Amino acid sequence: MLHEVLAKSARRGRAPEKLTVHLRAALDAAEVVARRAGRIAVVADIMPGFWDAVRLADLLHDAGKIPIGFQQMLVGGAVWGERHEVLSLGFVPLVADEGLRAWVAAGVATHHRALTNSPRSLAGLYGTAPLSEWRVRFAPLDQAVAEALAAWLYETADAAGLAVKPLPAGADWIAQAHAELGGLLDRFEYGTSAEEGLAAVLLQGAVTMADHLSSANTRPHLVQPMGPAFATRLENAITAKGYTLRPHQQRAAAVDGHLLLRSRTGSGKTEASWLWACRQTAALLAAGQGVPRVFYTLPYLASINANADRTAKELGAPERVGVAHGRAAAYHLATAACPEDGDQKRVTAARKAVARQAATRLFTETVRITTPYQLLRAALVGPAHASLLVDAANSVFIMDELHAYDTKRLGYILAMMGLLERLGGRFAILSATLPDALADLITDTFTGPVTWTDDADSHPPARHGIHTRPHHLTDPAAVAEIAERMEHGESVLVIANNIRQAQQLYDELGPRARALHGPGAATMLHSRYRRRDRARLEQHILAQHSVERTRASDRLPGLVVSTQVLEVSMDVDFDVLFTAAADLEALAQRFGRANRIAARPPADVIVHAARYSPRKDAPGQWFADGIYPQAPTQAAWRILTAHDGHPVDENEITDWLNSIYATPWGTTWRNEVLHHRNQFAATFLNFSYPYDDRGPLAERFDELFDGTEAILTEDRDHYAAALNQADGPAGRLLADDYLIPLPASAAPKARYDTELKVHVIDGDYTKEHGLKAVKDPSTTYKPEETA
Numbered sequence: 001m002l003h004e005v006l007a008k009s010a011r012r013g014r015a016p017e018k019l020t021v022h023l024r025a026a027l028d029a030a031e032v033v034a035r036r037a038g039r040i041a042v043v044a045d046i047m048p049g050f051w052d053a054v055r056l057a058d059l060l061h062d063a064g065k066i067p068i069g070f071q072q073m074l075v076g077g078a079v080w081g082e083r084h085e086v087l088s089l090g091f092v093p094l095v096a097d098e099g100l101r102a103w104v105a106a107g108v109a110t111h112h113r114a115l116t117n118s119p120r121s122l123a124g125l126y127g128t129a130p131l132s133e134w135r136v137r138f139a140p141l142d143q144a145v146a147e148a149l150a151a152w153l154y155e156t157a158d159a160a161g162l163a164v165k166p167l168p169a170g171a172d173w174i175a176q177a178h179a180e181l182g183g184l185l186d187r188f189e190y191g192t193s194a195e196e197g198l199a200a201v202l203l204q205g206a207v208t209m210a211d212h213l214s215s216a217n218t219r220p221h222l223v224q225p226m227g228p229a230f231a232t233r234l235e236n237a238i239t240a241k242g243y244t245l246r247p248h249q250q251r252a253a254a255v256d257g258h259l260l261l262r263s264r265t266g267s268g269k270t271e272a273s274w275l276w277a278c279r280q281t282a283a284l285l286a287a288g289q290g291v292p293r294v295f296y297t298l299p300y301l302a303s304i305n306a307n308a309d310r311t312a313k314e315l316g317a318p319e320r321v322g323v324a325h326g327r328a329a330a331y332h333l334a335t336a337a338c339p340e341d342g343d344q345k346r347v348t349a350a351r352k353a354v355a356r357q358a359a360t361r362l363f364t365e366t367v368r369i370t371t372p373y374q375l376l377r378a379a380l381v382g383p384a385h386a387s388l389l390v391d392a393a394n395s396v397f398i399m400d401e402l403h404a405y406d407t408k409r410l411g412y413i414l415a416m417m418g419l420l421e422r423l424g425g426r427f428a429i430l431s432a433t434l435p436d437a438l439a440d441l442i443t444d445t446f447t448g449p450v451t452w453t454d455d456a457d458s459h460p461p462a463r464h465g466i467h468t469r470p471h472h473l474t475d476p477a478a479v480a481e482i483a484e485r486m487e488h489g490e491s492v493l494v495i496a497n498n499i500r501q502a503q504q505l506y507d508e509l510g511p512r513a514r515a516l517h518g519p520g521a522a523t524m525l526h527s528r529y530r531r532r533d534r535a536r537l538e539q540h541i542l543a544q545h546s547v548e549r550t551r552a553s554d555r556l557p558g559l560v561v562s563t564q565v566l567e568v569s570m571d572v573d574f575d576v577l578f579t580a581a582a583d584l585e586a587l588a589q590r591f592g593r594a595n596r597i598a599a600r601p602p603a604d605v606i607v608h609a610a611r612y613s614p615r616k617d618a619p620g621q622w623f624a625d626g627i628y629p630q631a632p633t634q635a636a637w638r639i640l641t642a643h644d645g646h647p648v649d650e651n652e653i654t655d656w657l658n659s660i661y662a663t664p665w666g667t668t669w670r671n672e673v674l675h676h677r678n679q680f681a682a683t684f685l686n687f688s689y690p691y692d693d694r695g696p697l698a699e700r701f702d703e704l705f706d707g708t709e710a711i712l713t714e715d716r717d718h719y720a721a722a723l724n725q726a727d728g729p730a731g732r733l734l735a736d737d738y739l740i741p742l743p744a745s746a747a748p749k750a751r752y753d754t755e756l757k758v759h760v761i762d763g764d765y766t767k768e769h770g771l772k773a774v775k776d777p778s779t780t781y782k783p784e785e786t787a
Contacts (some may be wrong), residue, residue, distance in 0.1 A: 038290020057107025064088035090177035115691035197687030205386030231278035322365035379684035411676025462647035497625035631665035710759035
């Protein structure tokens with residue numbers, strides 16, 4: 001009887017899962033989630049029995065799968081058509097504590113879909129239906145099976161120490177479910193307090209996290225490797241090389257709470273942030289706030305991937321380091337597969353990569369390398385995203401290079417940081433260029449104290465000497481000067497502000513570089529390549545110009561022409577930099593690609609005047625080469641020209657930045673960031689209607705992050721063949737090698753292939769140049785306003 005009732009059908013070679021087995025597994029998973037997340041202070045007063053509510057909701061969440069129609073569906077019968085979680089509410093009277101019972105009902109009802117605010121919500125499907133209609137829709141229901149399940153639920157919950165009472169024989173399960181749903185709608189349909197709403201979405205997130213873990217038959221890690229033992233090991237490794245911790249690293253390691261660290265590139269700020277994180281995880285663990293997770297966020301995928309490699313190596317625990325971004329599976333595939341691998345090896349590697357990405361989505365790892373965008377998605381809550389909030393509660397966040405974001409995205413990130421602080425989060429903000437204006441915004445966002453430190457007491461040798469040129473980077477005089485430096489046998493980096501100019505310079509200079517130094521001496525990199533081609537180009541650039549070559553005194557001459565994608569994404573070192581004018585933060589990052597470890601006398605960083613033009617998406621504003629706002633770019637240009645011919649004192653760059661942010665432009669910048677911070681908080685972080693369908697908000701959220709990907713028409717057959725190499729996500733991952741990122745301006749020229757489920761473009765493309773144009777019958781997009 002009861003032992004024959006199923007929770008899940010057979011799938012992917014796995015046998016059907018019995019209902020009692022799944023419910024027991026969900027309860028066990030809830031116990032683990034509770035241990036890992038710990039006491040979440042923000043909900044403690046509102047719901048003292050928060051984790052008991054989670055445990056009970058997970059135990060009861062699928063009890064409504066007992067109807068005969070649902071059971072027949074699991075073994076190949078017709079689709080049942082009703083929502084099992086609604087009938088599961090009929091078992092909620094098992095909960096003895098009346099105050100807890102309403103929360104348990106909320107967790108049970110909302111673990112799959114919204115409760116309110118759409119026709120497909122539970123309110124839309126069942127809210128106005130009378131009990132007589134429910135009796136028809138949920139019949140037939142075997143009373144004996146229901147009573148046996150109720151007895152088993154009571155025994156299981158009682159054995160787990162949960163406050164429950166036995167349900168009487170002859171209970172009317174459908175009527176009880178009808179009453180419980182009515183009570184839920186009375187409580188939440190017309191709104192609640194913001195504090196209670198936040199508790200509600202955290203409950204939903206914890207219940208769904210445990211359900212997903214039990215369904216995947218996996219467990220999250222309960223060890224944080226970035227703790228005191230790692231701090232000791234890291235310090236010992238530094239001293240073993242003949243060094244000591246630098247003063248700013250020692251100060252960071254001693255901070256208890258939020259940290260702002262301004263430290264130049266190459267000064268060991270990553271190690272400083274790790275030492276800080278070790279102290280925070282120990283403090284949170286000692287305070288009963290679970291097993292804290294560590295999130296390290298960066299703005300660019302390549303730098304995320306490099307950081308993940310480094311973190312896993314230093315920790316010696318790669319299984320506890322997750323990579324969370326839109327291309328995480330591609331990262332795992334690149335890590336597991338070699339270019340010379342045959343098809344079968346790549347298929348096997350793809351399946352492993354997909355499994356590793358799935359583990360990260362289930363929050364198994366305790367160290368996460370990610371983008372702030374992934375944290376922002378928690379604001380969407382609901383069954384799909386509320387678990388992100390629970391995973392981020394009582395966690396440690398290292399936010400690297402916040403200056404890289406525009407005012408809108410920066411405002412959103414700050415708003416989310418404020419919420420995560422309320423959930424027990426501790427933050428370290430790292431930057432080589434952290435102006436006081438940004439630091440003030442960060443401090444204003446937090447309610448807790450923030451400790452400042454920097455490396456101003458160090459006096460490293462100058463790495464760069466500034467030179468300015470009044471002509472544009474594409475001017476013949478600039479091309480001639482670049483060619484001259486190549487002829488002297490130097491490694492030359494050229495960074496243009498947009499792709500069109502980079503392609504123009506590469507066409508003029510690439511042949512000269514190859515003639516001088518061989519066929520592999522010239523490379524171009526920007527954002528509009530197939531994934532496979534970009535990976536190949538990045539590997540080639542690292543092989544030719546990595547910092548490791550500098551350390552080994554094995555430097556090679558050559559040319560790399562790039563856009564801003566090289567600013568912070570690759571650990572490379574060049575003899576000389578030629579760059580277009582941009583804002584000072586971007587330029588400082590570009591400077592860091594020359595003489596990176598100060599192994600030589602100051603390297604020349606040669607900055608060329610920009611051309612200013614308007615953009616269709618920003619009426620009335622002008623931009624340097626279509627990319628960087630005019631006011632801060634011109635302010636940076638005035639500072640650089642005043643220091644023409646002088647070495648760069650990197651401690652002085654902060655003063656330069658502060659002078660720029662003190663201008664009227666800086667005031668406008670601050671007001672825009674605050675506007676977007678407050679707008680995001682009001683729109684996405686107000687949980688007064690916690691169980692509403694947030695579909696419209698999700699659409700608005702996705703619109704904030706423009707861009708898509710497409711394949712070339714000529715690659716369609718290759719894409720289809722790659723899809724067919726493996727089933728499901730693994731095949732999709734192999735096919736993704738052919739995807740090319742597109743900006744929003746080019747997306748309308750892409751057509752959607754319904755068979756392959758991918759956008760397709762007619763493009764002018766080569767492996768060397770990347771995408772040069774996207775065509776359609778009436779217009780042609782040229783990538784001149786992107787980088």
